[in-house]
Amino acid sequence: MSTSLKTPEQDPDLNTPLGGVSLTAGQLPRSAAPTTLVAAGVAGLLLWLLADWAIVLCALLAAAAYVVIVYTWSRTVEGPRKATDRFVTALVSGAFLLALLPLISVIATVVTRGVARFDAEFFTYSMIGVTGEGGGIYHAMIGTLIITGLATLISVPVGMLTAIYLVEYGRGKLAKAITFFVDVMTGIPSIVAGLFAYALFVMVFGPGVRMGLAGAVALSVLMIPTVVRSTEEMLKLVPNELREASYALAVPKWRTILKVVLPTALAGIATGVTLAIARVIGETAPLLVTAGLTDGDNFDPFDGRMTTLSVFSYYEYQSPGLFAEASFDRAWGAALVLMIIVMVLNLVARAISKLFAPKSR
């Protein structure tokens, strides 16, 4: 029995029922945590530079030192609750930095190596007749745009209509089966999609066929399930009350879907589609077997090989030829362009969702 428990004979203290905890408490100065962090960082740096320890070890030691110091310091001054808070904050931030590390490293590598070839020739020439230095990715950029564009053209209507069926009409076994297969399709390896498209086109055009359209079909196989999923989620978010409001105004179901449900979900659907595009634009394996590679401009998706950025990058790295350095530079350059495209697509997705989102002002 501790002294804080009141014996029954005592009058309960009604003014301070929680035992009168004062509102103020010990507090570390604002600069405490940053100072400790800098100190720990400097110590780690010194260990690395002077004692010549491994850099990873130094970083880990500095982080551990920071956590221990801040925790004990806070515990003595501020008490256990705030100390735990600081401890967990440190852990969470640490995990975040760790997750960020590979990302930053990838971006840094691609940017530093890729900018070597960011010149006018790179963006305006193809690889026709290029054996050594120079050459460009014009044909690959256009090829990527055409194939991804076609894939989008195929996937968006199919995917959106499927999702509309699932959410607005689908009941019973058929809908369950479709949902199941969409889920399965989300997980198929991209090379399988490529081989499927190739086999399909071989049936029509004979063995050895290569064309942009086949690549687009392969990408569609990968893209459709993502479009279905994201559209489905967005349609489910549209409150049922809105559909009922529309029905009560004697609006038929198809018009309700077209004019009330879809506009309400448009922002989310557009974002989902854009992200689905970003997801497939960098695919290599399926395009390798379906669209192949060519040095020159071929912008006709219905005839012959068509180069895309990822496949181009792959071949430049895999078979560099005599002037290896020039080849590698082109490979990195193409990779950087691809990365920028993906980044732009993500920004576009954000802009779209801002633009189309229902406003309240």
Add this chain to the structure above:
Amino acid sequence: MAKRIEVKDLDIYYDKFLAVQGVSMTIQPRSVTALIGPSGCGKSTFLRTLNRMHELVPNARVEGSVVMDDDDLYGPNVDPVNVRRQIGMVFQRANPFPTMSIYDNVAAGLKLNNKRLKKSDMDDLVERSLKSANLWEEVKDRLHKPGSGLSGGQQQRLCIARAIAVQPEVLLMDEPCSALDPISTQAIEDLMLELKTNYTIVIVTHNMQQAARVSDTTGFFNLQGVGKPGELVEIDETTKIFSTPAQKATEDYISGRFG
């Protein structure tokens, strides 16, 4: 113009759950019928069967008949869309279309059905509907701002304006004033009295004074017991229900005694 609705032995189900049992009543044209009763007794459920909104809930169904001027609303060849064209509805919870402006919300009944009006006629209709719902003064300067930017009560009045803009023969209102201040409530009640010269109105309300003020006929719904379906206990002229009800349960409910 105004329609009489005859409900006969109506049982209303949610899948296997019988929510309301054995309702028979006549809803008179050119009058206001009020439905009162404790929460969960099936007033909204019943109201939604009158314009075939009930069947939108998966597996929901009804048995019995609802006849409007000789047409059975649940007859085999009846298109629910045509039913709803004649019987409009204001929901218990405000539900303006978030993608549409205030103006478009009011015009939604026409616009969503691709009915084209001259711009000036449309402007007229929107203004008239908003004035009837006592919202015009508050929104006339921001008609083209989104409807979801309004307050809860304003949204409710917007939904009322939207429902009356299509000029249905029958108007069903599910607690239209539950989110409104006395002034707007007064305006909506005036609107009901005005509308009833041409239309048939059914209103669900928890406000007994309101039922007494605006309605000609009042129906009292109650649960038959815990876990049992709701039923229509009695329906009669409002003055009679509020002075000398035939059933003890009605009297208890109206005077605030339960059980």
